[in-house]
Amino acid sequence: MKILTGNDLGTGDVVWWTGGDWSRHVSDAVDVDNHGEAIAAREEAARRVNAPYVIDADQTPQGPRPAHIKDRIRATGPSVRPDLAVKPADPAAGSWVI
């Protein structure tokens, strides 16, 4: 599957396209098929996202899992500060990244 990601313009937060909006949680991401570039262009022009790009992901029972580790780290939060992670209380986050 293909999913769309970027950063929030104001905060820089990592965000994921949910089909109608942007979420901080990759589990909310939807398959954009071959529409990713068009959605990215439209959303960036409206300043609802900054520097969006399309990535490959695998659909899993827990939701989409980005194919590249860079985006799994982006989805999880800083590995050096797990207390500042997107889900700080999730003990399985580390194994999900690797």
Place this chain on the structure above:
Amino acid sequence: MYKYDEYDQSIVDARVEDFRDQVARRIAGEISEDQFKPLRLMNGLYLQLHAYMLRVAVPYGTMDSRQMRMLGAIARKYDRGYGHFTTRQNIQYNWIKLEEAPDILADLATVEMHAIQTSRRRRGGRSPAVGGIAPPVEQLPPGIQLSAAQVQDRGDGIG
């Protein structure tokens, strides 16, 4: 320690207001990210893996306690209570909001600090030492020292 003279202070203060205007125009959609990116990098503001990052220069690696306290105050007020001292004679804040970046630079200017040219993408893409374009002397930030090779590269006789 390096101390600002009146010209240094006026250059830094003017740069803060320039950047404030540029950020406002970016948020308002008057300029695109492609247009804004070199402007924010010239002021030390990066978009990194998890958020915006602001890299603040520590010229010559020396600070007084007034400046150190301001760095702590900025971490508490604008970031998450911490910063990252790096091997590049600077401190990086990792959770900066775009609209607050000009306020941070204004606070830094009150203690003779700035984030100008802390990025390699500052002007001409590369350091003059490796073939980039040197900025005019009047655009150099306070506390910047050119190497002999850089002065020679300039070819303008200014040393």
